[in-house]
Amino acid sequence: MSRNVLVIEDDKDIARLLDLHLKDEGYSVTVVSDGKAGLRQALAKPYDLVILDLILHRRLAGAVEGFGLVIARRILELHGSYLSAESAVGAGSTFEFTLQTAPPSTTSI
Numbered sequence: 001m002s003r004n005v006l007v008i009e010d011d012k013d014i015a016r017l018l019d020l021h022l023k024d025e026g027y028s029v030t031v032v033s034d035g036k037a038g039l040r041q042a043l044a045k046p047y048d049l050v051i052l053d054l055i056l057h058r059r060l061a062g063a064v065e066g067f068g069l070v071i072a073r074r075i076l077e078l079h080g081s082y083l084s085a086e087s088a089v090g091a092g093s094t095f096e097f098t099l100q101t102a103p104p105s106t107t108s109i
Helices: 012-024 035-044 068-078
Strands: 004-008 028-032 049-052 057-060 063-066 082-088 092-098
Touching (some): 012 028, 028 035, 049 068, 068 092
Parallel strands (some): 004 028, 004 049
Antiparallel strands (some): 057 063, 082 092
């Protein structure tokens, strides 16, 4: 049985390499380069693994901001789980999450 992997990555070279190597290992891979489309795809069917670019970008009023953590948080919340983050200047960031094994809710995006 093939394992299903969703790759949400806006860098085409990285996405292509992940796709190539995962398929070589026998995985069934879906690649999405847009965060909102990736969230929709993650909710459309169950995946064994989601590889998400946490610094995925989107443009808002000409400015670029990170969007990956927003997507990760939304996917986790729809599974009855949570994501938290702590950050300190010069020390980096720590992310913590729980993941429930129950199927996702049917809540819309």
